[in-house]
Amino acid sequence: MQHFLPNGQVLLLRPATLEDAPALLALYQQLTSETGFLLMTKQEAAALTVADEEAFLHTFCHHPQHLMLIAVIDNRFAGSVSIKQSGFRKERHLGQLGIAVLHEYWNMGIGRRLMTAALRWAEQHEDLEIIHFNVFANNERAIQLYRNFGFMEYGRLQAAFKQSDGTYGDSIFMSKRIKNG
Numbered sequence: 001m002q003h004f005l006p007n008g009q010v011l012l013l014r015p016a017t018l019e020d021a022p023a024l025l026a027l028y029q030q031l032t033s034e035t036g037f038l039l040m041t042k043q044e045a046a047a048l049t050v051a052d053e054e055a056f057l058h059t060f061c062h063h064p065q066h067l068m069l070i071a072v073i074d075n076r077f078a079g080s081v082s083i084k085q086s087g088f089r090k091e092r093h094l095g096q097l098g099i100a101v102l103h104e105y106w107n108m109g110i111g112r113r114l115m116t117a118a119l120r121w122a123e124q125h126e127d128l129e130i131i132h133f134n135v136f137a138n139n140e141r142a143i144q145l146y147r148n149f150g151f152m153e154y155g156r157l158q159a160a161f162k163q164s165d166g167t168y169g170d171s172i173f174m175s176k177r178i179k180n181g
Contacts, residue, residue, distance in 0.1 A: 025053040078110060098133065
């Protein structure tokens, strides 16, 4: 899927492949150095290898019940979105979403386009009925994006995250029913 950004650049959204492992690893390492809103720390990301990333990607590339899309601008990875279906039969109707965009590409509509593509895929998925995730309570920009897509808060876990400076942050659990079973 090709889109034009406000600055005139072309955004390509495409499924990840195993060959993307080195570039995706570099993307996640940069993301963890830019933001504290991800579960993985900068140090944990730095310890990952291309083989680790290939193993992670394998769970998406060879399983049609999962989705991993990459946002590419001028042959550079700018972000990604994933939906992973639960492996348990009783939870097959659930898909867990993850999304991240490099800071330099914020406010360009990339997160919105990634979300739109992921939700369209999920709506066509045979089993998925509910998309869910958790988000740092202080990540107001992301929460607003999710609300714009109809996601609702269904719970909060206090002190769910402990930052490197020793402070704690709450986690908000959000979900959206995309179809009835």
